[in-house]
Amino acid sequence: MSLFGWFQKKENRQQTTNPVEAAYEQKNDPDRSEISEANRLVFLVPVSEEEKELVSVIASGIAAGDHPDSKIRVKNVMAVDAEKEIVAVIAAALAAEDYPNSHFHLKSIKRIN
Template sequence: MGLFQKLFRRDVDDSKDHLIKEEKIKEESSWEQLPAYIDADPADFQLVSLIASSIAAGDYPESQFVVKRILQRNPEVVNLSLIATSIASGDAPDSQFNVKAIYQKKIKP
């Protein structure tokens, strides 16, 4: 038992120091993540709500739905991901890519 305790023992103080260092790095980061979805234009709410509710109702026309929030894809993220994947697929045109996140440099006032 003593051998396993020596091998797999973790110092609690070391882990706390590590977490504090990570938090400082995150605070000092000069990059921010672009949101994949943004709020939709309020003028489109009625049309989008009508279409989504009619599709969701299906065979139950007496059902009622409340649409709380409507989001649309961020056009800036879509354009950047298309450009990045086009450049990356230059050598292998049959490849597929999945963009997880896009970051931009923070502008300091």
């Protein structure tokens, strides 16, 4: 048996489930429920032009690799808002401590002065 034959046999064994039932289970699974774009909490913030340029040069250099004649264009550069991320992790940890078998969706973070 060749290597590719082994992969084919393994792939055929995995397709024994009914794809319609699998899709129905995923759709109705509360763990996989989708959050609408309006309710999605954004952890990204814009960066300065200097930071965009630096990130673009580094990313282009890595992506080009051994092909110096290639052209790479970076369309957008955003940074992660570390403060929001830390608050979200702390809130999730506190909620998970009280209700370990539950799932939560963080909808907003507001600063209280």
